[in-house]
Amino acid sequence: MIDTAGPKAPVSTGLVRRPDRRALTRAAVITVLLLLALFALPPLMSGYYTDTMTQVAIYSIVTLGLGLLVGRVGLYSLGQLAVLVIGAWVGARLLFATGQPYILVLIEAGLVTMIIGSLITLPALRLRGLYLALITLMLAGAVTVVLATLNFPNGGGGFSGYNGSFLHIPQIRRPSFAGTDPAYYRFAVIVAIVMFLLVFVHLRARPGRAWAAIRQSEPAALAAGINTTVYKLWAMALASFVTGVAGALLAGADRELFSIDFPIQNSIELLAVVLMGGAFALSGAVVAAFLLAFLPALLYQLWSVPNDWLIILFGVGVMQVLATAPGGIADQFPKDMKRLYGWISRRVRGSAAPEPAPAQAASAKGGGPA
Amino acid sequence: MIEVTDLTVRYGGVTSLDGMSVTFEAGTCGLIGPNGAGKTTFFNVLSGFVRPASGTVRAFGDDLLRMPHYRRARWGVRRTFQTEQAIEGLTVYDNVSMQHSPLRGTARRDDVLVAIEFVGGGLTPDARVGSLGAGQRRLVEVARAVAGKPRLVLLDEPAAGLPDEETAHLTSVIKSIPEQTGALVILVDHDMSLVSAVCETTAVLDFGKLIASGPTAQVLRDENVMRAYLGTAEVM
Numbered sequence: 001m002i003d004t005a006g007p008k009a010p011v012s013t014g015l016v017r018r019p020d021r022r023a024l025t026r027a028a029v030i031t032v033l034l035l036l037a038l039f040a041l042p043p044l045m046s047g048y049y050t051d052t053m054t055q056v057a058i059y060s061i062v063t064l065g066l067g068l069l070v071g072r073v074g075l076y077s078l079g080q081l082a083v084l085v086i087g088a089w090v091g092a093r094l095l096f097a098t099g100q101p102y103i104l105v106l107i108e109a110g111l112v113t114m115i116i117g118s119l120i121t122l123p124a125l126r127l128r129g130l131y132l133a134l135i136t137l138m139l140a141g142a143v144t145v146v147l148a149t150l151n152f153p154n155g156g157g158g159f160s161g162y163n164g165s166f167l168h169i170p171q172i173r174r175p176s177f178a179g180t181d182p183a184y185y186r187f188a189v190i191v192a193i194v195m196f197l198l199v200f201v202h203l204r205a206r207p208g209r210a211w212a213a214i215r216q217s218e219p220a221a222l223a224a225g226i227n228t229t230v231y232k233l234w235a236m237a238l239a240s241f242v243t244g245v246a247g248a249l250l251a252g253a254d255r256e257l258f259s260i261d262f263p264i265q266n267s268i269e270l271l272a273v274v275l276m277g278g279a280f281a282l283s284g285a286v287v288a289a290f291l292l293a294f295l296p297a298l299l300y301q302l303w304s305v306p307n308d309w310l311i312i313l314f315g316v317g318v319m320q321v322l323a324t325a326p327g328g329i330a331d332q333f334p335k336d337m338k339r340l341y342g343w344i345s346r347r348v349r350g351s352a353a354p355e356p357a358p359a360q361a362a363s364a365k366g367g368g369p370a
Numbered sequence: 371m372i373e374v375t376d377l378t379v380r381y382g383g384v385t386s387l388d389g390m391s392v393t394f395e396a397g398t399c400g401l402i403g404p405n406g407a408g409k410t411t412f413f414n415v416l417s418g419f420v421r422p423a424s425g426t427v428r429a430f431g432d433d434l435l436r437m438p439h440y441r442r443a444r445w446g447v448r449r450t451f452q453t454e455q456a457i458e459g460l461t462v463y464d465n466v467s468m469q470h471s472p473l474r475g476t477a478r479r480d481d482v483l484v485a486i487e488f489v490g491g492g493l494t495p496d497a498r499v500g501s502l503g504a505g506q507r508r509l510v511e512v513a514r515a516v517a518g519k520p521r522l523v524l525l526d527e528p529a530a531g532l533p534d535e536e537t538a539h540l541t542s543v544i545k546s547i548p549e550q551t552g553a554l555v556i557l558v559d560h561d562m563s564l565v566s567a568v569c570e571t572t573a574v575l576d577f578g579k580l581i582a583s584g585p586t587a588q589v590l591r592d593e594n595v596m597r598a599y600l601g602t603a604e605v606m
Contacts, residue, residue: 097522120436143531150504191391209460209467210468212457212459212460212464213457213460213468216455216458216459217418217451217455219417219451220451220457221457222417222419222439222440222513223417223443223444223447223449223451223455223466224443224468224469224470225442225443225444225469225470226440226443226468226470227440228440244542280459285533320403346387
């Protein structure tokens with residue numbers, strides 16, 4: 001029911017936005033988790049898990065980009081793997097060809113990928129839903145085909161930088177301050193934090209509001225004067241940039257890149273984990289990266305489960321998420337924990353409550369003395 | 371003043387607007403007609419969502435049809451939708467501030483707050499739209515439409531589905547829009563008591579053709595209008 005006191009006279013009021021307690025708690029939890037990831041975790045992890053967690057950090061940037069497109073703008077892209085490959089290729093080529101600082105290479109790879117990714121997806125901006133997914137999947141297929149011919153740079157000359165050999169090829173260099181695996185893991189986490197902050201700043205500003213409007217109602221966005229084409233392109237460009245940076249980061253993590261490691265099927269897995277993790281929250285990107293990179297490594301080490309089997313697991317997972325938790329694990333998990341806490345609290349309170357006195361009990365039943 | 375001349379819209383073989391010519395002078399003007407008469411199509415033409423087959427629309431001297439849709443919002447066209455389109459994930463403030471505005475900085479922020487204050491209904495800037503009732507969500511849309519110096523406000527069935535009490539509140543809000551903003555308001559609604567209460571003039575569409583226009587009381591007594599609504603020229 002609305003307050004029907006009639007329209008009020010225009011009054012200029014100040015709007016002070018103070019961070020609420022929940023936001024402060026969330027910020028504190030995120031800071032503690034990041035400090036743990038940066039300082040407490042590396043000494044505890046074996047080489048196998050250091051590599052795995054590096055992949056988690058890198059793929060969290062990829063799922064961040066795809067989550068931005070799917071969850072914030074409503075653009076279902078199956079071409080983000082192709083964008084990652086472009087970033088990795090450009091990063092590797094620059095790292096072999098130049099002695100530029102690594103961070104500069106990351107930015108350049110991001111920018112080149114942003115331009116290529118935006119140009120390729122430009123014609124698809126008028127499409128949505130299934131059609132956009134189909135077109136971007138074909139893009140991923142086309143990049144896979146080109147990559148099979150071109151190959152990743154491995155120290156050769158010319159445009160491709162491919163020397164025609166699979167053996168005794170030089171490794172892709174890493175930054176001098178992150179030469180070891182634990183140091184590179186920390187570096188990857190810091191780059192991921194910067195990419196998350198970049199997207200977060202966008203979401204809190206005008207683009208974030210424009211994307212929310214486009215996602216829920218394109219006519220309303222148009223009526224509000226939002227240039228939907230520009231903002232969709234902006235989202236594509238931002239997603240391509242962060243994914244390009246992730247690609248260049250992946251080049252340094254893997255040190256040798258092979259086209260066979262990027263099958264087109266991975267594009268579908270990528271979208272599946274983003275939906276499972278939760279496309280509507282930034283934390284969903286981290287959950288998705290754990291599903292994509294950590295879960296297979298864990299299952300393989302524990303029970304030698306082959307990676308190919310995960311497509312079945314992800315299929316079931318997506319079905320489950322779409323049916324019961326459309327917001328993904330990142331949205332559902334806190335709700336379930338809250339419910340569990342409430343249930344436990346009620347149990348504890350119930351068992352701690354004192355037994356009623358016989359007279360009170362009789363009175364409560366309406367059987368007191370007349 | 372909005373001058374519409376010979377406006378025709380066709381969807382394939384269906385003519386949705388058929389040579390519509392009408393002038394909306396000032397204040398709050400009604401646009402009524404049975405379902406499928408072409409009212410929302412007319413709004414879609416003004417908003418830039420539909421390209422007409424022929425005709426012109428001059429708004430305060432400017433050729434509206436030559437502007438791309440997002441430019442029209444910058445020019446001052448505002449609208450609400452038949453199916454309410456408040457953005458759920460955002461706060462009331464963010465919903466209203468997403469409207470294009472020529473204002474900047476503090477002036478813009480104050481303008482948004484004034485718009486929220488103006489529509490009343492217990493709306494607070496920090497409230498999440500997802501937590502609001504249907505009537506309040508309608509008011510969020512109206513607040514968005516009156517923010518950022520509007521020149522032409524198009525309200526598409528804003529009272530649809532609202533209880534009487536909320537309709538009464540909305541009526542007083544709509545009545546105040548021209549005075550508050552200086553904009554011309556065109557109201558589409560099936561609620562004749564609402565149209566009578568707020569519209570000085572009214573135009574009537576039937577099967578895409580303009581069948582009457584003029585002072586509201588006079589138009590509602592028009593034989594053609596009664597026939598279009600009731601199938602007979604009995605008292606409406």
